[in-house]
């Protein structure tokens with residue numbers, strides 16, 4: 066347990082305290098990251114929903130987007146977003162497969178213009194988790210299961226972060242963002258958080 070914060074009742078989901086990576090998922094280093102401001106540690110966890118193109122699931126487009134390799138010729142929507150430079154710490158796809166793009170101690174570029182309890186630039190002090198999804202489409206059970214396991218591992222790593230510090234992108238950017246949307250069932254997430262302990 067020296068270097069690892071772990072949380073589980075079966076298949077362990079662990080975070081290495083030196084690399085700040087989840088041990089049981091693929092890590093693909095996104096160029097869209099930098100250091101957090103000095104003295105800035107994660108205080109909140111932001112839940113997002115994303116699908117590329119919107120409403121379509123599967124494929125590698127989200128990963129490509131976070132790696133700046135999205136082919137703008139593949140879909141007209143990609144021309145709108147192809148020049149954006151964004152990332153998240155984690156993506157949980159529809160099957161519950163987790164990919165990490167940014168170590169938790171680094172700043173991922175997921176929140177955009179945002180505010181939480183009077184503090185701007187939430188990227189500075191947050192962890193961003195993208196669920197492959199869409200506001201009006203029910204999220205998959207496996208996504209809740211993996212998200213809960215991930216959150217419990219993060220609570221162990223950062224004991225000052227609690228379930229009440231887990232917020233929606235729409236909470237911190239209410240005029241711009243709606244994700245993860247009404248289809249995301251917060252009660253179900255809380256049930257899984259407790260059940261996973």
Ligand SMILES: [Zn+2]
Pocket residue numbers: 112113114175234242244
């Ligand atoms: Zn979002």
